Amino acid sequence: xxxxxxxxxxxxxxxxxxxxxxxxxxxxxxxxxxxxxxxxxxxxxxxxxxxxxxxxxxxxxxxxxxxxxxxxxxxxxxxxxxxxxxxxxxxxxxxxxxxxxxxxxxxxxxxxxxxxxxxxxxxxxxxxxxxxxxxxxxxxxxxxxxxxxxxxxxxxxxxxxxxxxxxxxxxxxxxxxxxxxxxxxxxxxxxxxxxxxx
Amino acid sequence: xxxxxxxxxxxxxxxxxxxxxxxxxxxxxxxxxxxxxxxxxxxxxxxxxxxxxxxxxxxxxxxxxxxxxxxxxxxxxxxxxxxxxxxxxxxxxxxxxxxxxxxxxxxxxxxxxxxxxxxxxxxxxxxxxxxxxxxxxxxxxxxxxxxxxxxxxxxxxxxxxxxxxxxxxxxxxxxxxxxxxxxxxxxxxxxxxxxxxx
DNA sequence: CGTTGATCTGAACGATCCGTTCCGTCACTA
DNA sequence: TAGTGACGGAACGGATCGTTCAGATCAACG
Numbered sequence: 001x002x003x004x005x006x007x008x009x010x011x012x013x014x015x016x017x018x019x020x021x022x023x024x025x026x027x028x029x030x031x032x033x034x035x036x037x038x039x040x041x042x043x044x045x046x047x048x049x050x051x052x053x054x055x056x057x058x059x060x061x062x063x064x065x066x067x068x069x070x071x072x073x074x075x076x077x078x079x080x081x082x083x084x085x086x087x088x089x090x091x092x093x094x095x096x097x098x099x100x101x102x103x104x105x106x107x108x109x110x111x112x113x114x115x116x117x118x119x120x121x122x123x124x125x126x127x128x129x130x131x132x133x134x135x136x137x138x139x140x141x142x143x144x145x146x147x148x149x150x151x152x153x154x155x156x157x158x159x160x161x162x163x164x165x166x167x168x169x170x171x172x173x174x175x176x177x178x179x180x181x182x183x184x185x186x187x188x189x190x191x192x193x194x195x196x197x198x
Numbered sequence: 199x200x201x202x203x204x205x206x207x208x209x210x211x212x213x214x215x216x217x218x219x220x221x222x223x224x225x226x227x228x229x230x231x232x233x234x235x236x237x238x239x240x241x242x243x244x245x246x247x248x249x250x251x252x253x254x255x256x257x258x259x260x261x262x263x264x265x266x267x268x269x270x271x272x273x274x275x276x277x278x279x280x281x282x283x284x285x286x287x288x289x290x291x292x293x294x295x296x297x298x299x300x301x302x303x304x305x306x307x308x309x310x311x312x313x314x315x316x317x318x319x320x321x322x323x324x325x326x327x328x329x330x331x332x333x334x335x336x337x338x339x340x341x342x343x344x345x346x347x348x349x350x351x352x353x354x355x356x357x358x359x360x361x362x363x364x365x366x367x368x369x370x371x372x373x374x375x376x377x378x379x380x381x382x383x384x385x386x387x388x389x390x391x392x393x394x395x396x
Numbered sequence: 397c398g399t400t401g402a403t404c405t406g407a408a409c410g411a412t413c414c415g416t417t418c419c420g421t422c423a424c425t426a
Numbered sequence: 427t428a429g430t431g432a433c434g435g436a437a438c439g440g441a442t443c444g445t446t447c448a449g450a451t452c453a454a455c456g
Contacts, residue, residue, distance in 0.1 A: 016424030047413095198396075210404075211452090
């Protein structure tokens with residue numbers, strides 16, 4: 001999916017006292033490509049700057065921490081992922097989980113989230129970024145799936161958060177242990193347990 | 199002649215052509231203390247060597263990677279954690295999860311596991327260590343809980359692995375997002391969902 | 397009793413990355 | 427025209443990594 005598009009090292013100077021959109025795009029593209037090609041292991045601000053033909057101070061000006069850049073990459077990609085509404089909880093969860101794993105596999109987003117979680121273990125600011133600026137927003141569509149199911153009476157409204165946490169945990173442990181290959185039967189069985197539909 | 203009484207970092211020379219148990223104990227104690235005091239953020243081989251009064255080559259000889267040392271610390275601590283057998287799945291899971299979170303909070307084990315998972319995201323060897331040398335062994339007691347429940351007919355034997363994965367995911371996401379404070383009601387509600395006992 | 401071999405520490409190495417600072421250049425704006 | 431702020435580049439001090447070397451120690455072996 002991610003083809004290497006090495007920008008020729010041409011000079012991209014300032015365009016005056018305002019942010020240069022070309023620079024922003026070049027940095028984002030470099031970060032995307034680096035994550036997609038080498039995963040989080042090969043990700044560093046230095047290498048992003050090299051690839052983007054940008055200065056490190058420029059990157060640190062707009063993305064003050066590594067977590068900021070990872071979140072920006074994930075958010076930019078996440079527009080391609082939409083939560084389904086098929087009218088039944090297990091079907092919604094299964095469909096969305098399959099889509100999510102494919103989304104993680106086929107681009108930089110999976111590696112970005114891995115890095116976001118890994119970084120959070122080392123710095124207090126990373127943990128805060130993960131919880132407040134990532135989880136809080138990225139979980140909304142899935143929470144909506146559970147909320148709709150509660151509206152239909154499939155689960156109790158008070159159970160939404162508990163079951164949502166289970167869904168998150170299942171996906172995290174698969175992502176972080178490197179097992180997000182396509183496995184529809186496994187996903188469907190697991191979603192049934194999470195939904196409580198035995 | 200030693201003029202200064204440096205209690206922990208005294209000179210500890212070789213004892214011949216065999217491993218020095220004092221050195222091993224000093225390294226393990228240093229790693230434990232560092233993790234317990236500063237968490238994974240302050241954990242480095244350099245600092246462990248400083249605290250243990252050991253040379254870095256000595257550490258790298260016996261624990262070739264950071265993951266090895268983290269696993270060693272976790273394993274040494276885990277002797278204090280035993281899985282219960284209360285005759286009923288939800289009770290076993292709730293009791294064990296409460297114990298596990300306390301175990302993670304009150305010593306170096308939680309930070310060690312955080313680091314183990316974080317390291318795994320950067321290096322292929324770390325990921326392998328996590329899966330093959332940690333998960334495979336550490337999950338056995340909990341798998342036994344599910345297996346006993348299957349023997350009693352509480353769940354189907356074919357569901358053991360799926361429900362076990364959900365249990366792992368729940369604990370990981372709480373640990374990695376820094377929320378393993380004591381919360382018995384939350385744990386009990388979640389264990390009920392995992393056990394399928396609505 | 398001497399040789400061999402494996403171990404221990406400490407010092408140093410090259411490399412990487414971090415986050416920051418300074419500088420000269422540039423283009424928009426007032 | 428003067429001011430402002432972004433840009434790239436170079437360099438910095440600091441930390442850590444994983445490795446290599448040297449010197450000292452002591453057990454096991456012949």
